[in-house]
Amino acid sequence: MRITFTPNIYGTNNVRKENFKGLLHIDEQTGSPNDSWFFRDYGTLSDAASDVRENFPKGADIWDYACANGEESISIKGFLPENRYRVKGFDISNDPLKLAKKGIYSLFSFWHDSFLMSGFENTYDKFIKDTGNFAPSIEERRNLRELFMRIMEPAEYKSEYKYINNRYVAMLERRTNPNFREEYYRLKSEFKDSIAIEYGDINHIDKLPKERAVGAIFFRNGIYQLCDNNITEVMSGYGLNNWNVNRGKVCEDLVDKIYRVLDENGIFVIGTHIKEHLFLANKYTPREDRMFLSETPFFNPNNKHHRYCSDLCCEQPLYKALLKEGRFEPVKYSFARIFKGDPFVKVPVIWKKVKI
Numbered sequence: 001m002r003i004t005f006t007p008n009i010y011g012t013n014n015v016r017k018e019n020f021k022g023l024l025h026i027d028e029q030t031g032s033p034n035d036s037w038f039f040r041d042y043g044t045l046s047d048a049a050s051d052v053r054e055n056f057p058k059g060a061d062i063w064d065y066a067c068a069n070g071e072e073s074i075s076i077k078g079f080l081p082e083n084r085y086r087v088k089g090f091d092i093s094n095d096p097l098k099l100a101k102k103g104i105y106s107l108f109s110f111w112h113d114s115f116l117m118s119g120f121e122n123t124y125d126k127f128i129k130d131t132g133n134f135a136p137s138i139e140e141r142r143n144l145r146e147l148f149m150r151i152m153e154p155a156e157y158k159s160e161y162k163y164i165n166n167r168y169v170a171m172l173e174r175r176t177n178p179n180f181r182e183e184y185y186r187l188k189s190e191f192k193d194s195i196a197i198e199y200g201d202i203n204h205i206d207k208l209p210k211e212r213a214v215g216a217i218f219f220r221n222g223i224y225q226l227c228d229n230n231i232t233e234v235m236s237g238y239g240l241n242n243w244n245v246n247r248g249k250v251c252e253d254l255v256d257k258i259y260r261v262l263d264e265n266g267i268f269v270i271g272t273h274i275k276e277h278l279f280l281a282n283k284y285t286p287r288e289d290r291m292f293l294s295e296t297p298f299f300n301p302n303n304k305h306h307r308y309c310s311d312l313c314c315e316q317p318l319y320k321a322l323l324k325e326g327r328f329e330p331v332k333y334s335f336a337r338i339f340k341g342d343p344f345v346k347v348p349v350i351w352k353k354v355k356i
């Protein structure tokens with residue numbers, strides 16, 4: 001396997017050819033990753049959209065926090081194209097918000113959503129399977145491309161689009177990989193009124209004025225940033241536990257606000273990143289909530305990183321907060337695992353607000 005060393009905004013970074021991550025954006029202030037792609041965990045998006053349509057037939061707002069550059073909000077809209085469903089995407093990171101403002105989205109080879117490119121439905125099978133996100137079948141890929149093309153249209157290339165992706169990685173890829181392809185798309189004008197992307201911090205979600213029923217709140221693959229949960233870094237030996245974040249309290253505050261904002265029968269949707277489902281315990285974790293990694297369903301004794309960390313102390317404060325007083329119940333599941341190669345574990349990703 002050829003490894004290419006290329007400088008990126010944070011100095012030297014090794015980028016494997018088949019793992020080209022065009023966006024590779026890291027928030028300069030927080031150091032948190034902003035990566036996203038279209039139809040990430042598409043099964044969950046599809047289930048969430050069906051749930052909203054069934055419970056809010058007259059329409060609703062969908063608040064998509066941690067939307068990054070809006071690829072997630074657009075994907076949700078793809079499943080709910082009717083005008084009566086409005087998707088409002090929010091993020092706290094400037095870089096992806098700037099991209100969202102540009103309104104130009106790039107699809108490129110060797111990434112999780114490459115199958116959306118014209119004529120790419122049947123390619124990169126292996127890559128998509130290796131990503132750990134359940135690969136859409138060829139038929140599903142065709143359907144997803146159809147959904148995508150219903151709301152997006154190709155945009156002719158302009159030189160200013162050159163820097164949409166991480167410029168060093170993209171430049172190197174374009175120069176050295178003859179099979180590399182990139183396409184540009186924009187939202188069709190008829191959908192512009194039903195998607196808005198702006199600055200918004202989920203910590204202040206309860207201050208946002210409600211204009212209509214809020215049928216769903218998404219906060220996918222961002223909770224670990226809120227809680228500074230470094231479990232995978234610690235397990236692989238290049239990170240430290242943050243002992244000063246009370247993760248139980250962060251999750252409780254978050255869930256309290258979400259419960260207040262959501263309308264009855266609304267749903268809260270989380271991601272499949274392992275760090276939303278398994279957290280490092282610290283001094284704030286009540287004794288009864290602590291568990292060894294080896295006691296969790298995510299433990300894989302065949303992986304040396306798991307074996308070395310079998311007595312790592314973990315907790316699940318998000319589930320605890322959601323289940324508290326029966327405020328939410330899990331209604332749909334997806335799959336998560338700690339590292340590539342570990343077995344997948346079923347995890348709850350769509351939580352329904354229960355009237356108490």
Ligand SMILES: C[S@@+](CC[C@H](N)C(=O)[O-])C[C@H]1O[C@@H](n2cnc3c(N)ncnc32)[C@H](O)[C@@H]1O
Nearest residue numbers: 034036066068091092093201202220221222225
């Ligand atoms: C890894 S990206 C996930 C993007 C997308 N949800 C997905 O799953 O593909 C995490 C995003 O969460 C955002 N984020 C972190 N804390 C946030 C907060 N308090 N409010 C809103 N967004 C936040 C980050 O800026 C980042 O863009």
